[in-house]
Amino acid sequence: MRPLTHSMPKVMLRVANRPILEYGIKALAKSGIRDIVMVVGYRRDQIMSYFEDGKKWGVRIRYVVEEKQMGTAHALYQAKDVVSDEFIVYPGDNILGEDSVSRFVKETKGSRGNAVLVVESSVPSKYGVVIARDEKVVGIEKKVEPGVGMIINTGVYHMDKDIFPEIERNMREGKYAIKDVLLDMARRNRYFRAVLAQGRWVDAVYPWDLIRANADVLEKFTGGKIGGVVSASARIDGPVIIGEGSVIRENCRITGPVVIGSGCEIGPGVVISPSTSIGDNVKIEPFVVIENSLIMEDATIGPFSRIQHSVVGRGVRFDGNLTTMVGDTYVEVEEKGGKTFVEAKRVGCVIGEDTNIGSNVVLLPGTIVGVGCEIVPVKRLSGRIEDGSNVL
Amino acid sequence: MCGIIGYIGHRPARDVLLGGLKRLEYRGYDSAGVAVAENGELVVVKNRGTVDALKKKMPLLKGTLGVGHTRWATHGMPSESNAHPHVDCHEKIAVVHNGIIDNYREIKDSLEKKGHFFRSETDTEVIPHLVEEHIAETGGTSLFEALKAATGELRGSYAIVAMRLGERRLVGARLDSPLILAVGDNEYFLASDVPAVLEHTDRVVYLQNGDIVEITDHGYRIEDSEGKDVTDERPLQIVDLSIEDAEKGGYPHFMLKEIFEQPHTIHSSLLGYPINGSPDPIFSGYYDSIKIVACGTSYHAGLVGKYILESLAKVPVTVEMASEYRYSPHPFGRPLVILVTQSGETADTVAAAREARLRGRKTVAITNVVGSSITREVDHTIYTRAGIEIGVAATKTFTAQVLAFYLLGIQVGLNRRTINPDESREVRDHLRTLPRVVQRILDRASEIEKKSDFFSTAKDVFFIGRGINYPVALEGALKMKEISYIHAEGYPAGELKHGPLALITEETPVVALVSPDRTHDKILGNIGEVSARGAPVLAIADEDDREIEKYVDEVIYIPHVHPLYSPIPNAVVLQLLAYYTARDRGCEIDKPRNLAKSVTVE
DSSP states (O other): OTTTTSSSOGGGOEETTEEHHHHHHHHHHHTTOOEEEEEEOTTHHHHHHHHTTSGGGTOEEEEEEOSSOOOHHHHHHTTTTTSOSEEEEOOSOEESOHHHHHHHHHHHTTOSSOEEEEEEESSOOTTOEEEEETTEEEEEEOOOSOOTTEEEEEEEEEEETTHHHHHHHHHHTTOOOHHHHHHHHHHTTOOOEEEEEOSOOEEOOSHHHHHHHHHHHHHTOOOOOBOSEEOTTOEEESSEEEOTTOEEOTTOEEESSEEEOSSOEEOSSOEEESSEEEOTTOEEOTTOEEESOEEOTTOEEOTTOEEESOEEOTTOEEOSOOEEOOEEEEEEEEOSSSEEEEEEEEEOOEEOTTOEEOSSEEEOTTOEEOTTOEEOSSEEEOSEEOTTOEEO | OOEEEEEESSSOHHHHHHHHHHHHHTTOOSEEEEEEEETTEEEEEEEESOHHHHHHHSOOOOOSEEEEEEEOOSSSOOOTTTSSOEEOTTSOEEEEEEEEETTHHHHHHHHHHTTOOOOSSOSTTHHHHHHHHHHHHTTSOOHHHHHHHHHHHOOEEEEEEEEETTOOOEEEEEEBSOOEEEEOSSOEEEESSGGGTTTTOOEEEEOOTTOEEEEOSSOEEEEOTTSOBOGGGSOOEEOOOOHHHHHHTTOSOHHHHHHHTHHHHHHHHHTSSOTTOOOOGGGOSOOSEEEEEEOHHHHHHHHHHHHHHHHHHOOOEEEEEHHHHTTOSSOOSOEEEEEEESSSOOHHHHHHHHHHHHTTOEEEEEESSTTOGGGGTSSEEEEOOOOOOOSSSOSHHHHHHHHHHHHHHHHHHHHHTSSOHHHHHHHHHHHHTHHHHHHHHHHTHHHHHHHGGGGTTOSEEEEEEOGGGHHHHHHHHHHHHHHHOOEEEEEEGGGGGGTGGGGOOTTOOEEEEEOSSTTHHHHHHHHHHHHHTTOOEEEEEETTOOSGGGTSSEEEEEOOOOGGGOHHHHHHHHHHHHHHHHHHTTOOTTSOTTOOSSOOOO
16 A cells, blocks of 8 residues: 555545545444454554544444554454453454445354355455355465455454464464464364355555545445535536535536545636545645545645546645546555566556655656655656655 | 533432533533422523533532533534523423534424524524424323434434423433433433543443433433334443543543644644635724733744734734733833633733723734633634643644734735735645644654653753744743753743853753754854753754754754744644653653643732
8 A cells, every 4th residue: 555554554544535444433333333442553643543432433442552563363462351252353444345244243243153254356355365165264365366256355253252362372383364363273173154245345455446445435425515615606516525614716617426625725727527535725726637536635736737546645746737647557566475566457646645746747557656755847757656756 | 512411310410410511521611501300390500601610600409310511612602591401481391412403493483483482592492392392292292202203303413411390311312422321320321421420330331323312210211213122232331441541542641642633733723714715804904013912832822923923914013921911011002912822711811801902902812712701802713723622731722823823914914915815825835734744743753752862861951943933942941841840941042142051061951943044054053052061952953954963963853844834843843852751751741730721810
């Protein structure tokens, strides 16, 4: 997810102007769960200051700190003394799947033994593809390419306190992932039950997943309050939210579903097309076209820019005339084994936070610009630009 | 944010309710009220002001059934008539409410046509009348059924607790606003927040959206939005949080939480004067200068404000300590007087506002608390909108006040035509970058934490700055003093050599605020003066300043900003330095010794 996670935990990345984790908390609350223990580590202050004690969502949240991120089982182990006898493990970085979660919780409630929520999908999950026999999970395989009809592991589990001695065993052998514990137990005939749920499941693994997730969330969007000041000659169609104190100047055309935050300054003559989310305090100068993109808070988009299928990080500044090209491409990503190339279809670009890009720059499809870069005017860029680069 | 509470049991409701409201009060208050069923009568006592003031006003009621409410207004004026609880026409039903009823006007109109008469302007008041109407229509149904029916007509958000004479029960309803049920020994509570009841019981049920709950002397019943009995589906939980942990959201201290909130509070403050709004008429009319009056940290914000207003609006500004203002031997000129007070209750500043009015001055208040005392003494109020500040040492309210001065600078400048709309947009664009600048500093808090070792054995610390950063140095020293108890002084950098330099030794660390403007070279000279005497120097400098590290022992860099906008990022660094120093010394931080959050004595 780099560079977007440079100073933010992935779960706090915004989709439709809400942190990914908020969708998870809402899904859990909807399935009747009231008591939530969050194991936090990287940049936990951002999570804690947003969610506080959980009251706003009708739940109680307690925090347990995992000082060093070693793996999912290790993280779970930190909550050993705080959880009740029976609990749900939820990874926090997926969006949608609300109904699947509810059904899983309902079905596993009160049951003995461990279970895992699996979903049929054509998109791979970082938790692997599940091999099951008679509803028992006998294997988990890693798969990177998309395929049809895969049963994927969502990383959502139902467990009881007996899991902790099992985790201890595995950690002693240097294995820190829940997946390892599951396979180890399966070898000793203590299988996890696979519970198949229907419905959408979106795992945000790569930056462009955010664009898809954003579009999916906004699909169900019915619009809402239009705050701020909207010029009489501006046209707003479809479901659109505009936050407090935002200004939409003359001749703008905004076609929903679109979410715009508070304190924004947009226009004149700006076109915003679905499904776009714009954060707080964003300035969009005249004659900019934005389509199916996420513009994070505090960004400034200079005039005559064209942003499509892209993610623009917090505080980014485009002087003007920036074009993000869209196309199919292969993007270099870092996996645990090393660098590899992943196919990305119909993607634009990703710009890391606080980067400044001079005027008249063109970004080829799949360009990923890191955090805090400075790019001089009139350049054509592609591939990955490392954090802090000065492109001259 | 309001607090509501309801009680049914064997103890006098008055004490339980007032105690609970007091627990909720720190979240803010402008009015409070309580209703108790006493000897067949509904006794309602309301008051504008603190819970303590309400307590003094309240008779010693013995009734064991009642509801209470404390209000922190975000919109609209607080007043006794608008305070909760609200009652129906016959004063038999009392209701407290947290939230907003969007369609209250239509409901009120329709009820008025049916003969109901309303006593206030609030949306809440429709609720007891709706309940009354349903009881009348059905020929005497129960409070539970009536409230259920009433909520069916409401659109908006609510947490409601209702009581009715003649029925020994309380009924509550929740939609979007928080409401919990707490279970004691033969006594039951409904409240918006766990802290309100934590001293009586630790057994709590979290109600869900759409729930209607009824509590009696013998137990409780919960129905969901579809009318299904879900009492067993709402688990009773044991809360093991201490009252304060629940509110700090995981931070060890409120002060740290508030420091980290600043990117968010700056966002909120920026909405104070919307872009594209026409210049505020309060700043038109004749005044020949501006006088800023304040105490403590607000006074420092005022000093920064002087530089800002003089730069942006080109108007002469004087700054005075509120406690001294009344002693001006001969007040002259026609200044516009701006009074700055976070709480709005600071006695010295409120007295100064009264004095300003006696002198015939036009007055403006900058405050964080809606409906506070200062707002009643001035012609116009600007709210900093930073949310409640619980830590006694001001952090986010300081930066919010400084931000207010930038916005004021634009307003005054536009009014006096000393800046044009293009220039005002430029200022806005600079302000727009501040949330990110502050966030980037906070992201490096652990680096700043390490630098606080600089002060671990110090007994005296000096903070120096020039120009707009001189008052920031004063504020840095104040923060250090307040929470770490280390003696600290702030000085204009050029002033040290006129006396205080005698105190500089190897044992006295110096913190220098170094700005990349025309003060830069001069302050390097001042740094030379103190390091020549052996003092360790820590500089806070712009990230583009490549020279500074040669002259000092330690540097903390802030992201590049135009020097006029450097006070806010510099202040955040100084807040963190003070915090980590205090923490390493084991100081109390949120409640420093001898200090109160709002100084209401003169």
